[in-house]
Amino acid sequence: MLSSINSRAIVPVACAVTGFVIACCVLLYTFVKGDLITGEIHHAADLADTVIKSTRYAMLHDDRETLSQIINNIGDQNQVEHVRIFNKKGLIMFSRDGSEVNNFIDKTAAGCNECHAESKPKRKLGAMDQARQFTNKDDHDVLAITAPIYNEPECSNAACHFHDAGQSLLGTLDIGVSQAPLKKTLTQLKGRMIMFSGMVLVLTVGAVCALLYRQVFLPIKQLVDFTEKAPGDSLDYDFPQVSGEVARLANAFKQMTVRVKELEDRQDKSREDPSTEPLP
């Protein structure tokens, strides 16, 4: 199968183009996926920051009712899977899920590890370290951000309650957003990339095959048919409609046949009439 000139020319092209395009598409998909996830994390971190800023006034005035209402309203949004605020000890103070309130959070769970992996917890985390991805009990993919609520002069100076100036961390906001839209976008992207790669492959390999067939294989086939004519057939007719190197080859073959024919004629004549000049 691989001995024909067609397959010898097409197999390397198909092999090189197919593998390279697929590898590049996989890498491109990985890059885009990474960029989208990073964007989503920054978006969720901004959302967490907005929540902290929105609840700041209620916290300064120790207005727990308003704070609880804000948390409930945020938690009611479509893409928000969970939202909770817990204090430094890990006791959940406010949550959209009422059953969580007054329970301790699991410090060994994903997301808590970033700060609590060592004996002395970290004070500051970047946006990427604050994020964690997991599947919750409802089988939803969640991207969660844990944003620390730091002590500020207004907090420690307030007359309402007991935060002293030496306490750096007052609590943590944990907000989880659904990854369903991101997954949907990635699935669409994957489908489109597969379709696009398929089209590129078909076009590239198809175009190479068509060009090879038109420019090389067809002229060669015509040339082979031309040269395989029965001895004695006139070569003036059915000269292949070819151009370039193949035409030169056909012409050379034709001239060679004419010369052979002349030589044969002269040989025949010299046999019949010995006075004829012998062949060189």
Place this chain on the structure above:
Amino acid sequence: MSQAGPHPGGQQMPGHEDLRQRIEVRIRRLERASLAGLWSMVLFLLVSFCAYENFTFLPDLSDDFRRMLGAPPPSEMISLALVIYAFSAIVGTLARMSRNIKPFRGLMHTAFFTAFYAFYYLSGVLPDNFWAVFFAGLSVMGLENYYLWAHSNEALHKEREMLDRLRGGGE
């Protein structure tokens, strides 16, 4: 190949048997060469299978060992290196094919693609990038091995023709 022809007296020329043996040795060498590519491909597929399983048979690297190795390169850099390597390898093989230069036979490509798997593994992003390395490897090694096979077959054909002519002349 005038030396391959029979001696006018009906006896074979003194170098006749020598030449036949040399051709047979060359044929055996070419047969081995066309199979060498297959072995490197099998090795690559074996490594790929282990990589697909995320090298689960390897023990977890200790923190001390990881510290000794240093920080892994960013995955974007590894991917860029992979694209450049695959592209230049394909272009190199196609250039060798067009100029009919002797194909590469060793395990160099297998070693390089294994290194890419290792780098991705150490960076912790192997599952995301496995198919990229696999298809790049398949493409580069498939093309190289195809050329090796075609080149060896062509040479084998010539050597066998020569041997047949020699045997035919010797009879």
